[in-house]
Amino acid sequence: MSNPALDAAAEPLVVRSERIDDLGELLALLPPDDALAWVHGGDGLVGWGRAAEFRTSGPDRFAEASEWWRELAAHAVVRDDVDVPGSGLVTFGSFTFSDDADGSVLVVPEVVVGRRDGITWITVIGLGITAPPKLTATPAAAPADGTTFADGPIDSVHWQSLVAQAVSRIEAGELDKVVLARDLVATLAEPLDVRAPLTKLANDYPSCWTFHVDGFFGSTPEMLVRLERGLITSRVLAGTIRRSGDDERDLALAASLARSSKDLEEHEYAVRSVAEALAPHCTSMNVPEAPFVLHLPNVMHLATDVTGVIKDEASALTLAASLHPSAAVGGTPTPAAVALISEIEQLDRGRYAGPVGWIGASGDGEWGIGLRSAQIEADGTQVRLFAGCGIVADSVPADELAESNAKLIPVRDALTP
Numbered sequence: 001m002s003n004p005a006l007d008a009a010a011e012p013l014v015v016r017s018e019r020i021d022d023l024g025e026l027l028a029l030l031p032p033d034d035a036l037a038w039v040h041g042g043d044g045l046v047g048w049g050r051a052a053e054f055r056t057s058g059p060d061r062f063a064e065a066s067e068w069w070r071e072l073a074a075h076a077v078v079r080d081d082v083d084v085p086g087s088g089l090v091t092f093g094s095f096t097f098s099d100d101a102d103g104s105v106l107v108v109p110e111v112v113v114g115r116r117d118g119i120t121w122i123t124v125i126g127l128g129i130t131a132p133p134k135l136t137a138t139p140a141a142a143p144a145d146g147t148t149f150a151d152g153p154i155d156s157v158h159w160q161s162l163v164a165q166a167v168s169r170i171e172a173g174e175l176d177k178v179v180l181a182r183d184l185v186a187t188l189a190e191p192l193d194v195r196a197p198l199t200k201l202a203n204d205y206p207s208c209w210t211f212h213v214d215g216f217f218g219s220t221p222e223m224l225v226r227l228e229r230g231l232i233t234s235r236v237l238a239g240t241i242r243r244s245g246d247d248e249r250d251l252a253l254a255a256s257l258a259r260s261s262k263d264l265e266e267h268e269y270a271v272r273s274v275a276e277a278l279a280p281h282c283t284s285m286n287v288p289e290a291p292f293v294l295h296l297p298n299v300m301h302l303a304t305d306v307t308g309v310i311k312d313e314a315s316a317l318t319l320a321a322s323l324h325p326s327a328a329v330g331g332t333p334t335p336a337a338v339a340l341i342s343e344i345e346q347l348d349r350g351r352y353a354g355p356v357g358w359i360g361a362s363g364d365g366e367w368g369i370g371l372r373s374a375q376i377e378a379d380g381t382q383v384r385l386f387a388g389c390g391i392v393a394d395s396v397p398a399d400e401l402a403e404s405n406a407k408l409i410p411v412r413d414a415l416t417p
């Protein structure tokens with residue numbers, strides 16, 4: 001696919017990473033425009049500016065992006081005095097859920113500030129040698145009063161009928177599980193300064209990965225794949241219960257989630273799909289037999305951390321491509337689930353439920369699943385929020401609607417002053 005930034009990149013990028021003093025919260029360093037973010041528990045990467053970018057679409061979007069990145073990285077001139085995952089040349093990226101949608105993108109920033117395990121660094125990227133900018137924390141403008149939320153084109157009553165349809169198709173034996181999603185449209189009084197919801201999400205959900213790439217932002221609890229010095233990690237989530245707000249009751253709910261055959265079945269499908277996709281790339285793998293319960297402020301999930309040792313040259317992006325769409329966002333079996341989604345869901349998922357994250361020049365990187373997320377639209381005064389639920393034979397439409405509302409809470413709260 002033709003791309004002006006690709007031609008510009010025929011000239012090698014010059015990259016320099018060096019350690020700097022800790023400057024406090026990473027997100028506070030972001031300028032208002034062109035902000036990129038991937039933060040988790042205070043560590044992570046923030047970036048801004050565009051040294052290069054690549055836009056793609058279609059069934060080959062991952063392969064095209066991987067090839068572009070491989071070429072760009074191979075020709076870059078890199079001096080990395082930090083040498084930790086995320087230092088040196090990196091690109092942020094975000095991919096559409098569907099093969100048919102436009103909007104998959106890799107963005108190589110001009111400046112990256114990273115922090116990991118007490119080490120803070122800056123990377124500057126450009127077509128020549130560039131001096132690191134002076135870093136200053138600038139407060140984000142909080143969303144103005146008056147944000148309203150409305151159902152997207154499929155209202156919540158109609159959506160429950162789609163869930164019921166999915167259940168009958170499952171009962172008819174066409175498939176085992178399908179993830180159906182819905183959207184909510186927020187209308188803001190003033191264009192959104194994305195740094196405000198990012199800061200709130202990162203504070204409220206420190207165990208999630210808070211991200212922003214090209215207007216798509218959120219805080220995902222699900223790590224599709226991390227590749228770091230030969231070790232592969234994937235956090236699989238499926239099976240959800242809403243929190244009650246009462247700690248003692250939540251403990252009882254967590255115990256009932258861990259015993260729920262409906263949720264355990266849904267979870268098992270998701271773990272199996274990840275293990276099967278990773279197996280060809282691994283010499284050894286560890287797939288725990290039973291999930292643990294991940295506690296988030298709004299919901300609790302059944303969770304399994306799958307790990308493996310890589311045996312081939314696959315990059316984090318290639319691994320993400322082979323895992324996408326996992327049963328946590330597609331269903332089981334994948335082809336039947338993806339076909340049912342496009343037949344009945346009637347939602348343009350855009351980059352919701354697609355891989356989002358970053359990759360470095362060595363191929364190491366982290367790709368989460370773009371959940372608990374939203375797309376900024378129009379002139380920044382509209383934001384489309386997404387949430388989906390795994391539907392299995394025992395699913396009850398009203399419960400799934402309530403679960404989807406709980407999954408909308410993080411971004412909804414982050415848009416409300």
Ligand SMILES: C=C(O[C@H]1C=CC=C(C(=O)O)[C@@H]1O)C(=O)O
Binds near residue numbers: 301328386388407
């Ligand atoms: C599809 C979403 O969540 C997935 C991840 C965790 C648990 C899920 C579930 O229990 O249905 C979903 O598979 C979403 O948040 O939009």
